[in-house]
Amino acid sequence: MWSRLKHFRRVLQSDLQAVFDRDPAARNTLEVVVTYAGLHAIWSHRVAHFLYKRRWYFIARFISQISRFFTGIEIHPGAQIGKGFFIDHGSGVVIGETCEIGDHVTLYQGVTLGGTGKEKGKRHPTIEDHVMIASGAKVLGSIRIGRCVKIGAGSVVLRDVPLNSTVVGVPGRVVIQDGVRVQTDLDQVNLPDPVTEMFRTMQAEITKLKAEIQELRKQKTTDSSEKGDEQDELKSLQYTDQN
Incomplete structure (x- = not known):
């Protein structure tokens, strides 16, 4: 029991530290704890997910909806989220039930980690460690986003993305992989x-x-x-x- 509480405390501390590591506007602990909606949303989710795993589905869902009302961020209590998770300016963020998110992942406002229909089972994306998803990006379906991937603002990603890649466009295309620019057509105006x-x-x-x-x-x-x-x-x- 004590080991679980210590682990839970370490996870909460990693979420708090992630704010200072990735947001230059963060000044002090009191300001972050009181005013950062992204931190409120993820901490509320930690509690809701704990209850969800123990089949307290209604209470877990109720907590997630209260959090959504106050933060504008909707995280299904079934989503699995690793440590050091950071949501910056998080209004409009949606994270689906079967999402699996690794450690030290960053999301910006308007990001959707959603499904593509009414299919059962694993229907939301898996996000590996150290991924950054920029404003308004949509990652849809049971796909895998590899480690250290960057997804550009407004992109729509429907397929797996290999690690160490940068993705932009609609639909999302890999433009940089392992530090090497991928030859691709980036014309986003004159689309067919x-x-x-x-x-x-x-x-x-x-x-x-x-x-x-x-x-x-x-x-x-x-x-x-x-x-x-x-x-x-x-x-x-x-x-x-x-x-």
């Missing part, structure tokens, strides 16, 4: 429109078919003309023979 491309392909096919039909009609007209000339010539020969 699949609907327009489909209509262009259909229009090209229609134009091609029209040309083939016109060619067949011309060929048919030519054949009919030649056949008519042959019939006229045959009639002329028959008339000459009769005379």
